[in-house]
Amino acid sequence: MTTPLPRSEFAVTETYAYLNHAAVGVLPQTTKRAIDAFVDAQARAGVLGTFGYEARMDAYRARVGAFIGAGGDEIAMLRNTGDGATAIANGIAWKDGDEMLLCADEFPSNAIPWLALARHGVNVRVLSTQSERLTPDALRRAISPRTRAVSVSWVNFADGYRHDLAGLSEVTHGVHGIFAVDAIQGLGAFPLDVRALGIDALYASGAKWLLALQGVGFLYVAAELLGQLRVENPGWRSVEDMWDFLNYDQPWIDNASRFEGGTPNFVGALSLATSIDVIDGAGTAAIGKHVLMLTDHLCEGLNRLGASVASIRGDGCSSGIVTFEIPGFDSVALGRAMQHDDQVVTTWRPNGIRVAPHGYNDLEDIDRLLEALGRVVKKGT
Numbered sequence: 398m399t400t401p402l403p404r405s406e407f408a409v410t411e412t413y414a415y416l417n418h419a420a421v422g423v424l425p426q427t428t429k430r431a432i433d434a435f436v437d438a439q440a441r442a443g444v445l446g447t448f449g450y451e452a453r454m455d456a457y458r459a460r461v462g463a464f465i466g467a468g469g470d471e472i473a474m475l476r477n478t479g480d481g482a483t484a485i486a487n488g489i490a491w492k493d494g495d496e497m498l499l500c501a502d503e504f505p506s507n508a509i510p511w512l513a514l515a516r517h518g519v520n521v522r523v524l525s526t527q528s529e530r531l532t533p534d535a536l537r538r539a540i541s542p543r544t545r546a547v548s549v550s551w552v553n554f555a556d557g558y559r560h561d562l563a564g565l566s567e568v569t570h571g572v573h574g575i576f577a578v579d580a581i582q583g584l585g586a587f588p589l590d591v592r593a594l595g596i597d598a599l600y601a602s603g604a605k606w607l608l609a610l611q612g613v614g615f616l617y618v619a620a621e622l623l624g625q626l627r628v629e630n631p632g633w634r635s636v637e638d639m640w641d642f643l644n645y646d647q648p649w650i651d652n653a654s655r656f657e658g659g660t661p662n663f664v665g666a667l668s669l670a671t672s673i674d675v676i677d678g679a680g681t682a683a684i685g686k687h688v689l690m691l692t693d694h695l696c697e698g699l700n701r702l703g704a705s706v707a708s709i710r711g712d713g714c715s716s717g718i719v720t721f722e723i724p725g726f727d728s729v730a731l732g733r734a735m736q737h738d739d740q741v742v743t744t745w746r747p748n749g750i751r752v753a754p755h756g757y758n759d760l761e762d763i764d765r766l767l768e769a770l771g772r773v774v775k776k777g778t
Contacts, residue, residue: 401679401687402756414741414762419554419582419718419753422608428671432610435664450663457670458654461615464673465580465599466590470652471623473616474661474669478581479506481600481616482548484656485577486510488626489546496520497546498539500531504554507579511548530709533564540568546575551589552582555751556708557692557718559583566595575622581605581614585672586688586717586755588681597622603669606717606755608676613665618653632658676756684756688717691754691763695719698767702774707749720749723774731773739769 406425409415415423424432438446459469475481486497491514499511501523515521522539529535531549540547547569552559562578569576577598580589585606591599599617603609618626628649633639635655636647649655676684692715699706699721707720722728732745743766744751754762 487629
């Protein structure tokens with residue numbers, strides 16, 4: 398079958414049915430070549446080799462911004478998702494009595510930075526998601542005039558529930574709150590426009606669905622919010638003229654790069670911008686449609702095998718993540734065996750096996766997993 402992202406871009410397909418993009422993505426060949434050129438340039442010429450890449454940082458920021466409907470001045474290149482959450486959480490000028498709302502099932506990258514605010518007197522309210530997901534109606538019941546910020550993952554890391562960002566943003570803005578989004582488990586697989594959705598701040602690592610190196614990510618700060626945030630972790634590149642080294646009294650630079658602090662990860666930024674080019678070439682709408690087709694096919698096969706699927710599926714909330722268990726089988730042992738015996742790569746934990754295909758995966762990859770499971774189930778029964 399034809400896939401939106403060409404399989405020829407991904408060397409991993411030569412060996413594995415790689416269905417683990419919710420853990421770590423794989424580098425397209427185009428991105429690998431760009432990284433190789435960077436490494437070679439630094440090896441051969443030091444600063445003479447790397448300066449050209451440094452000079453492209455504005456272009457990298459602009460590339461990331463365009464991908465999410467933002468301007469390059471609204472983008473900071475950071476190390477990871479947690480850096481973005483920390484910049485926003487610490488940047489808000491909190492006042493006595495302020496609160497922020499957080500889901501109980503957030504990955505720690507989008508929980509710990511907010512929970513740390515309790516030390517400064519902020520009332521961090523953790524909303525239970527055991528009985529009800531954070532829908533706009535659920536948020537409307539929980540929010541109050543004291544709520545300064547709401548933060549949520551676009552796609553839940555554990556079971557793949559995809560949140561209604563537009564609806565949650567509308568409710569948050571109804572009390573004049575800041576709406577912050579951890580986009581790491583959706584961005585690269587589905588289209589997103591920060592302005593159309595009313596997102597004030599968004600952060601993600603490049604290492605998963607964005608198919609970039611580990612150790613690079615970005616933060617989007619809406620231009621309207623930028624001037625309201627403090628810079629709590631500044632560095633030499635946070636100021637108006639970073640080359641005026643001994644002028645310590647400078648104002649912050651007038652864009653989001655003030656949050657980058659010191660020297661950024663140039664090769665990481667290169668990898669992110671290059672992989673976004675590859676993804677955009679296919680189109681996130683096409684990738685998203687393809688990924689949902691693959692995960693629907695997976696769920697149909699899992700149901701035939703008697704699996705228990707933890708992921709909520711349906712219009713608007715399905716994603717590229719499906720988590721399941723086979724009753725009577727140990728998920729860790731089962732996942733490990735599929736990886737060892739069948740070269741099917743997933744995430745396996747005691748509470749289930751998580752599958753996360755991307756735009757270059759095909760139905761044969763999904764069927765390879767289902768056939769491996771079928772043999773185990775038949776043998777076990």
